Amino acid sequence: MDKIKIGLVGLGTVGSGVFKELYNNDKVEISKIVVKNLNKKRDIKGLENVQISDNVDDIIFDKDIKIVIEVIGGLNPAFDIIKKSIENGKHVVTANKELLAKKGEEIFEIAEKNNKVILYEAAVAGGIPIINPLKTILSNNRLTKVAAILNGTTNYILTKMEQDSADYNEVLADAQKLGYAEVDPTSDVEGYDAAYKIAILSTLAFKKRVSIDKIYREGITNIKAEDIECASDFGYKIKLIALAQIFDESKIDVRVHPMLVKNNKSLAHINFVTNAIMMQGKPIGEIMCSGPGAGEFPTAASVVGDVMTIASEINNTDIILPMMRCTHSVPAEMVDVTETENRYYLSVNAKNKIGVIEALGRAFSQNNISVSNILQKGVQDNDSANIVIITELCKEKDMQKAVSLLKNDSCVNQINSLIRVME
């Protein structure tokens, strides 16, 4: 039997990994590759036998190509490439989380109209098998919560800050040198990357289309070494958590922000660039998967898994992979973060004078907030003191009011940090 022909768009880290993995495959062959720069030197075995071009039309209009792999990332020109590929009769495998999060509805509609599938295991949590299981073996569960570490860069930075008692900027510079952080780290450290991924995951988990615009997002740039140390005193780690919950089977709360995670939870022990996804629901209970969230080979493993999934059914039937199709077009009813309830870690720098604790206590009690832990480690040289409080569950609105009161209180120099605490 002839091998199924594949067009590969993009030959960066992931693309190279995919090419190496599919080289000499029994069932499929990469017959064409499109790159941005034809003159770039590439030392990859087998590449000399493949037609390389800088014009995507060479793949899009090649009738022999049945599957297009898009691994260039970003919105444009990826959107056009995927759209035209589908319209020209190809199935698509992509690792493009930004495109899926922002334009998912459009491209899946085009795919359905053309009876094609778009698979994207590599778009979330690199090598961890999560998209495929959510669509198949887990799909009959009624999931109620997903809590995940989906960004390796920020998890690396937070782990190093903890282990070396180091400041954010120092660790970021190191991470950039080591290639764990981009020169412009905004997408990672401000939580955009994790937001794209949790938009995709929560859409699958709750079977409603979660809008990326409505995901509350806070990055890790304000996390201080002292917060990590203080959280540790209370038995917590600080992690950038992508959280998605559904209430009353309809109201969906999705957000990305740092959280204190209790040491007895598995997510607290996911370190460096590892990703992890915890899911709760019925009837399954609670499960967790962890593994490499990025990297040439783990990501390639997921792309290849998707390619072989399509290849296995491509010749068998007209309606291929019914479970792997997009069936979630109903928009989710999203809850604004101001409507949520959380526990909070609050660090306040106050003047060293009588009445500080009373003022703090008043701000909380006036807003119906109960304190769970409080810690002041003496007084600093400048006659101020850091006081750290962890609250019980309370309303975000009430907490914001309490913080406003404290900001204007004459005892308080400044609010150091306000970080949510995982239940």
Add this chain to the structure above:
Amino acid sequence: MDKIKIGLVGLGTVGSGVFKELYNNDKVEISKIVVKNLNKKRDIKGLENVQISDNVDDIIFDKDIKIVIEVIGGLNPAFDIIKKSIENGKHVVTANKELLAKKGEEIFEIAEKNNKVILYEAAVAGGIPIINPLKTILSNNRLTKVAAILNGTTNYILTKMEQDSADYNEVLADAQKLGYAEVDPTSDVEGYDAAYKIAILSTLAFKKRVSIDKIYREGITNIKAEDIECASDFGYKIKLIALAQIFDESKIDVRVHPMLVKNNKSLAHINFVTNAIMMQGKPIGEIMCSGPGAGEFPTAASVVGDVMTIASEINNTDIILPMMRCTHSVPAEMVDVTETENRYYLSVNAKNKIGVIEALGRAFSQNNISVSNILQKGVQDNDSANIVIITELCKEKDMQKAVSLLKNDSCVNQINSLIRVME
């Protein structure tokens, strides 16, 4: 569209969970149930509308039934029921690990001959999605190692022994009262259950048929509270580990036995009845999944996932679910445990006299075994001392020789424990 009709064989814990989950399902309906005892009282909503019989032929020869769910367990009559169901045109979903481990080759051959599938997500690690991912999205990886906690009963016992510094028999009795251990706990505590499961997993992971008869197996009945305490002093937990490794892409080493697992490994923190599976390979790297290993609802979740996987494709094509079929008929070349290399934890009770450490050291050095840790905590009242040693990597044969030497040494009262240590 008419609902796809299903026959359910067995209405115990798992069967009840499956019935409750599929009650009022849009796509499928359980139209007949076969039970052992028709007179047993069952208070399950919706059961009154289903035909219940004590004769499996009522399902096997019902032409309207397309899928049979077998959840009675054990070899017989499950083997016959599955065989006849397939021969009469039904797909099968089963949770029967013993049957799959012992008769897998036969029933999969019958299934292929009749163009039917047998799915069994629930047979290994209850609710954790592992069989489906191994067959689909992970199938192109070249896995080299699986290390797993696959038996909830023994993991519960070991966790309780550690937390309460309690003896095996005491904790077993408690576990039996709580329903975490059977009245006859042999299958769990002697490692049979875990062996069935790792036979299934390693067959899928290495794509060769692993014979249950060649799996080395040791249970937890000899683990002492002192071993757990002493392991803890060295920074380890003791877990019943199902281990499968492949060497030189052909030699397969599969075994179930207690192991010391270093605290920095995730498997060390899997407690009570939770199961976990760690996999290593290329290109994926290392991933781990954990979750409920048993129970009415998690297990039902997996059965239902399989049912819906079949239901989604049953009307679409002649060759359904090509990736979910059994394609591993080549027998694995199995390595005997005596040919393996391991690290060891050895606890020896010795007389309190001059020359004991020298005798121990000699037994090791004569057999090319290097010591990594050694611990003696004083002398006991009966003028004997427990000495614990952890070795570097050495040959199982050499270790057995060293133990023989020590057994016959006049300094040694007895060998307390010999437990392997995870690399």
